[in-house]
Each structure stands twice: as structure tokens, then as C-alpha cells.
Amino acid sequence: MMIPFSQKGKYVTTTEQLFNTYYVRLCDFASRILDDDEAAQDIVQDVFVTVWEQQDDLPKEDLALRSFLYSSVKFACYNKLRHLKVVNKFEERFLRAEEPKNQEIMEQIIHAEVMYHIYKAIEELPKGCALIFKKGYLEGLKNAEIAQELNLSINTVKSQKQRALSLLKEKLSPQLVSLLIPFIFHKF
Amino acid sequence: MEEKPFYIAKLINKLLHDELSASELAELNNLLDEETRLRILNVYKNDVTVQKQLDYITQLEKTKGQAWRKIVEKRQKRTHKKGGNKWYSFVAAVICCCVIGTWTWWYMNTYTTDHDIIADKRYGYKNDVLPGTNRAELVLSDGKKIALDSGKIAYTEKNGVQVHGNQGAIVYSGQQHSPAKEERLYNILRVPKAGTYQVNLPDGSKVWLNAMSELRFPVNGTERDVYLVGEAYFEIAPNQQNPFKVYINETEIQVLGTNFNVNAYRKESSSTSLVSGKIRLSTGHHQQILVPGEMGITTQEGIVLKKANLEKALAWKAGNFYFQHDRIVDVLNDMSLWYDIDVVYEGSMPENKFGGTIPRSFTLAQALQILKDVSGLTFEIDKKILRVKG
Numbered sequence: 001m002m003i004p005f006s007q008k009g010k011y012v013t014t015t016e017q018l019f020n021t022y023y024v025r026l027c028d029f030a031s032r033i034l035d036d037d038e039a040a041q042d043i044v045q046d047v048f049v050t051v052w053e054q055q056d057d058l059p060k061e062d063l064a065l066r067s068f069l070y071s072s073v074k075f076a077c078y079n080k081l082r083h084l085k086v087v088n089k090f091e092e093r094f095l096r097a098e099e100p101k102n103q104e105i106m107e108q109i110i111h112a113e114v115m116y117h118i119y120k121a122i123e124e125l126p127k128g129c130a131l132i133f134k135k136g137y138l139e140g141l142k143n144a145e146i147a148q149e150l151n152l153s154i155n156t157v158k159s160q161k162q163r164a165l166s167l168l169k170e171k172l173s174p175q176l177v178s179l180l181i182p183f184i185f186h187k188f
Numbered sequence: 189m190e191e192k193p194f195y196i197a198k199l200i201n202k203l204l205h206d207e208l209s210a211s212e213l214a215e216l217n218n219l220l221d222e223e224t225r226l227r228i229l230n231v232y233k234n235d236v237t238v239q240k241q242l243d244y245i246t247q248l249e250k251t252k253g254q255a256w257r258k259i260v261e262k263r264q265k266r267t268h269k270k271g272g273n274k275w276y277s278f279v280a281a282v283i284c285c286c287v288i289g290t291w292t293w294w295y296m297n298t299y300t301t302d303h304d305i306i307a308d309k310r311y312g313y314k315n316d317v318l319p320g321t322n323r324a325e326l327v328l329s330d331g332k333k334i335a336l337d338s339g340k341i342a343y344t345e346k347n348g349v350q351v352h353g354n355q356g357a358i359v360y361s362g363q364q365h366s367p368a369k370e371e372r373l374y375n376i377l378r379v380p381k382a383g384t385y386q387v388n389l390p391d392g393s394k395v396w397l398n399a400m401s402e403l404r405f406p407v408n409g410t411e412r413d414v415y416l417v418g419e420a421y422f423e424i425a426p427n428q429q430n431p432f433k434v435y436i437n438e439t440e441i442q443v444l445g446t447n448f449n450v451n452a453y454r455k456e457s458s459s460t461s462l463v464s465g466k467i468r469l470s471t472g473h474h475q476q477i478l479v480p481g482e483m484g485i486t487t488q489e490g491i492v493l494k495k496a497n498l499e500k501a502l503a504w505k506a507g508n509f510y511f512q513h514d515r516i517v518d519v520l521n522d523m524s525l526w527y528d529i530d531v532v533y534e535g536s537m538p539e540n541k542f543g544g545t546i547p548r549s550f551t552l553a554q555a556l557q558i559l560k561d562v563s564g565l566t567f568e569i570d571k572k573i574l575r576v577k578g
Contacts, residue, residue: 019256024248028241035339037244045255049262063191070193106193107228111241113197114232118204119245 317552320382322356382528392425461501535578
């Protein structure tokens with residue numbers, strides 16, 4: 001099969017771009033339906049393979065594209081649930097293998113989108129302080145451990161955390177940050 | 189699919205940034221009824237949920253490169269399938285099967301047999317072991333076995349009594365059809381090592397089962413005699429006319445409405461600690477009445493009453509190991525049930541006694557870190573074998 005290089009190159013970048021933008025939140029969304037993190041990643045990867053093949057027919061407009069991706073994942077999850085139901089008919093497992101209602105799907109899309117937004121807000125902090133903040137906040141390391149790992153003094157770690165926190169406060173509403181604070185601080 | 193959810197998500201993001209204008213707020217309220225709106229927004233007030241989901245997202249971001257490579261591979265495989273030499277594909281398929289087969293075999297041997305074994309990055313052990321979790325097996329009156337974890341279950345017994353399960357507890361509800369010509373139906377709740385589970389019985393009493401324990405109970409709401417192996421904490425619904433009875437080997441505990449803990453791991457003796465109310469212990473010809481704060485130890489010789497250490501007796505339910513004047517062997521015995529490990533002792537163990545608490549949510553390596561500091565012993569973890577060196 002001959003594909004002109006430029007076209008091939010274009011295909012790769014666009015699917016990869018889509019993947020980079022949507023992979024994580026689609027996995028989050030799928031795992032909310034399936035209640036299974038591993039299976040969710042598998043399904044979303046398969047959806048991207050299909051998307052790649054249909055590259056030319058994808059919706060051009062952003063919202064339509066987004067909604068196309070979410071509904072592809074949704075139907076792939078439904079298929080998986082049906083399959084699980086048959087496979088486990090005699091095992092009485094996967095009893096929650098029911099297809100969620102439209103309302104529930106809508107709420108899960110909202111959560112997947114909002115959670116990723118919160119994650120990105122943390123991600124977009126300046127590099128050094130984001131790294132320290134993430135180590136403490138997302139990976140649960142103590143100040144002393146971070147200091148050791150990054151070869152910094154404990155005081156630097158502390159002040160970078162403070163800086164991250166006040167920058168976050170500018171990005172997110174004070175209410176949300178104050179909600180996050182208890183579990184940021186208990187790891188200090 | 190419509191585009192509404194994305195628009196709502198956008199508004200909520202703005203709300204979280206405190207950038208939502210009055211008209212946008214009105215729009216959000218218009219798009220979602222109050223109940224839905226509160227349900228959605230409440231998710232962001234629960235720090236545990238938010239943390240969990242952020243953890244998952246972080247993990248996904250970290251493995252993104254791998255995921256992309258998988259997609260490229262899958263895509264290549266599909267393209268090859270469409271055209272190409274059949275011979276070649278056949279050989280490739282055979283090789284693939286061999287590789288996958290070997291890999292699965294190896295993977296099953298090293299990992300899948302035990303999801304509780306994880307890598308240890310902090311303490312220098314070969315591996316770490318996760319603590320126990322909500323898991324059990326329910327045996328219905330017709331012998332059907334149901335695996336319980338945190339997923340939902342729902343069944344109706346022959347007599348119309350229903351059982352629902354979710355998040356570490358099963359709950360019985362509903363009345364039996366015809367109390368007159370009743371058939372005695374029993375269910376059994378079996379909790380394995382490294383497990384714990386709660387059951388709300390048909391009569392309204394609640395029972396928490398510790399690891400490696402089993403409770404057999406009637407499912408009709410009128411009978412109140414249950415059979416226990418292992419350890420359990422009882423909160424009995426009061427009913428003066430119809431006493432609740434717990435049977436452990438030869439011992440009978442008669443209850444009128446009360447909270448108490450029974451530890452019957454050992455065949456030859458069991459101990460019952462009373463928190464509130466009143467219970468009567470009987471074994472053979474012996475009988476004793478327990479008042480709150482007392483512990484009754486039942487052996488073949490009879491019943492001995494002692495002052496109970498309620499903090500210690502109930503620690504497991506509160507989510508802790510609690511040690512006081514315990515030898516290292518006792519401590520590790522207790523822990524081996526929760527981590528489902530075998531303990532091997534090498535060299536002589538110190539006779540000194542230990543005291544303290546360790547959260548049951550700790551991984552094995554975390555818990556050992558504490559013991560290491562107080563005991564001076566060295567530990568080695570090899571899958572689910574713990575070696576203790578004196």
C-alpha cells in the first residue's frame with residue numbers, strides 16, 4: 001500500500017495530536033462506565049486505532065469531534081459490558097454490567113472534562129514548583145523525601161510548595177483550593 | 189451525542205475559577221435541575237474522590253507514551269491483516285501466540301496469582317504486600333456462591349427476603365412470604381485472610397467480620413441464632429422477647445440487645461468483650477453474666493472473667509493493630525491474617541513484649557518499618573513469605 005510521505009506524515013501528527021489532547025480524559029470517562037481502569041485504557045486505545053483509519057471522515061469542528069470521540073468510547077464500552085455479561089453469566093460477576101442511562105453518561109462526560117481541567121491547572125504551574133507540588137500532592141512524598149530526591153533543602157521545598165499554592169489560588173477559585181489544602185498539608 | 193455536556197463542563201470550569209458571570213450562572217442553573225447540579229458539584233467537595241481521580245489521571249499521563257506505541261502497533265497489525273502474504277501472517281500469528289502464551293504464563297506466575305503483591309520502592313524489600321480489603325463470599329441457602337468485593341449485588345431468597353450488597357457490606361431486607369410454614373433458610377458469609385466485611389442481618393442487627401472468619405445466620409428475621417468462626421463485632425437490635433444467640437464451638441452467648449466483640453480464632457478458647465448491654469456466656473455446665481467493660485474467656489475448663497481492654501478488642505474494627513504486652517510472635521500472627529502472609533522465624537526471637545498501634549491501612553513494608561525500629565529484628569519479604577531474623 002502506497003501512501004505519499006507528506007500525507008502519511010500528516011496522518012500521524014493529527015491522530016497523535018488528537019491522542020495527546022483526548023486520551024487521558026477518554027480513559028477517565030471509560031473507567032467511569034466500566035469501573036475497570038485497565039479495560040478502559042484498552043478500549044480507548046482501540047478507539048484511537050479506528051479513528052486513525054477513519055482520519056478523513058472525522059468531524060472538522062472541535063465540539064463535534066469531541067462529541068464523536070466520547071460517543072465512540074461510549075459505544076465501545078457498551079459492547080464490552082454486553083460481552084462481559086455473556087462471559088460471566090454463570091459466574092455472577094460483573095453484576096453492575098448495566099448500561100448507564102443518558103443522564104449518567106452526560107454527568108460522567110462533565111466529570112471527565114472538569115477533572116482533566118483541574119489536573120492541567122496543577123500541571124501548568126511553573127516547572128520547579130509544579131514538580132515539587134506534584135511530588136508532594138500527587139505522589140504523596142514527604143518534604144524530607146522530596147528534598148532528598150531533588151537534592152534541595154527542606155526550606156526550599158516548603159517555600160516552593162507555598163508558591164505553588166498561591167499560584168493555584170490565582171488559577172482556581174479560592175473555595176476549590178481550600179478544599180484541596182487539607183490533603184496537601186497532611187502530607188507535609 | 190449532543191454537545192451540552194461540554195458546554196456545562198466549560199461553565200463548571202469557569203465556576204471553579206470563580207469567573208462565572210451572573211448570566212452564565214443563570215444559564216448553568218437553567219441547564220441542570222437543582223438535584224443534578226448539587227450532585228455534580230458535590231463531587232468536587234470530596235477530597236478523597238478528587239485525589240483518587242487525580243491519581244488515576246497522573247498515572248495515565250505517565251503511561252501515555254506506552255499507550256501511543258500500543259496504538260501504533262495495533263494499527264500496523266490491522267493494516268497487515270488487510271493485504272500481505274498469508275503464509276507470512278500465519279507464521280507471525282504462530283509466533284505471536286507463542287510470545288503471548290509464554291508471557292501470560294510468566295506473568296501469571298509472577299504477578300496475577302497475587303494482586304496484593306506490589307513493588308517496594310521505599311524500604312528495600314524484594315516486594316511489598318498490600319493490606320487486606322473488603323472481600324468475602326456469600327453462600328445462599330441453595331448453595332450458590334457469590335464473590336463479594338466492592339461491587340454491587342442483589343438477590344432474593346426463596347422466602348422473599350432480599351439481600352443487597354455494596355461497598356463492603358451486605359444488607360438484608362424485606363419480609364418472608366409466609367411465616368407460618370417457614371423453612372429454615374441459612375446463609376453463610378465467609379471472609380478470607382486479608383479481608384473484612386459487614387452484614388446487616390434480617391432482624392436489624394449488624395455484624396462486622398474480621399479476616400478469616402465465617403458467620404452462618406438464618407434469613408427470616410424471626411430466628412436469631414448465628415454461628416461464628418473467627419472474630420466478629422456485634423451490634424444487636426434489641427428484642428426482649430426473642431434473644432439473639434451466638435454459637436462458637438461449645439459456647440453459647442445469649443444477648444438481649446448490646447454491642448460486643450467475640451474473638452474465636454482458636455478452637456480451644458474464645459474471648460468475648462462487652463461494650464454495652466448485657467450478655468450471658470454459657471459453655472457446658474458453666475454460665476456467667478457479663479457486664480460492660482468485662483471480658484469473658486471461655487475454655488473447656490470453664491469461664492474466666494477479666495477486665496476487658498476494649499481499645500484492644502475493638503482496634504481491628506477501628507482500623508488498627510493494637511498491641512500491649514504482646515510478644516513479637518503474637519504481633520506477627522495478628523498481622524499475618526490481615527496481609528495473608530506466612531511468617532518464617534530464623535534465630536531466636538526476643539521475649540520482650542511490645543505495645544503500640546499500627547494502622548491496618550499500611551502496606552506490609554510500612555508496618556514492618558515500625559516493628560523494625562522497636563524490635564531490632566530484620567525482616568525479608570519474598571512474595572507472601574515474611575522471614576524474621578533474630
